Amino acid sequence: MRNHLIIIALLFSFSAFGQGSEEALRNTLDTYFEAVQQKDIATSLDYSYPKLFDIVPKEALEKAMAEMYADTTVLIEFSDSEIKNISKIKKIKGVKYALVTYGFNMTMTMNEAADEEDEDEGLGIDLVEFTAEMLKMQHGEENVTTDKENKQIHIKVESTMYAINDPAYDGWKFLDKKESTAKMIKKILPKKALKKL
Secondary structure, eight states, X not given: OHHHHHHHHHHTTOOOOOOSSHHHHHHHHHHHHHHHHTTOHHHHHHTBOGGGGGTSOHHHHHHHHHHHXXXXXXXXXXXXXXXXXXXXOEEETTEEEEEEEEEEEEEEEEOHHHHHHHHHTTOOOOHHHHHHHHHHHHXXXXXXEEEGGGTEEEEEEXXXXXXXXXXXXXXXXXXXXXXXXXXXXXXXXXXXXXXXX
């Protein structure tokens, strides 16, 4: 389960094509979110800032995402992606940067196999409730609800990512801004950009 949450965090650290303007950024974000909702792994990874792959190999991310989507014990669906805010675009040494705040809904459905796995391990816990409590700590209690009858957890996610338009690559790219990825981001983005955003 923890691996799934890490992959989801990385999934939303990917990129988009387009020009340097906010309108182009919005358009490419829409295209990117659609690819994520359709679980189009190849297209989602095409949106990734290429310097990310110097740290996490593209093939490893592709494999992890494919395994997550193929896992039938927990089905994950994304919907209703929306751009909440785009900061002023800053230009530093020829590269454009912005912060994008976005939201989406995530539904996790536990099937019978997940319950059986829990019973086999002798944990004796309600997997939906247990997972929901972990998600409440991450996303806030008001943003996580459960549907026990259908073994579902509904999460309203709000996150922020760096948008980068580097002339070395084709259009806008994204990297997630989270505590869990902060050290990695410092290896990829210049200090000046991180300070200004």
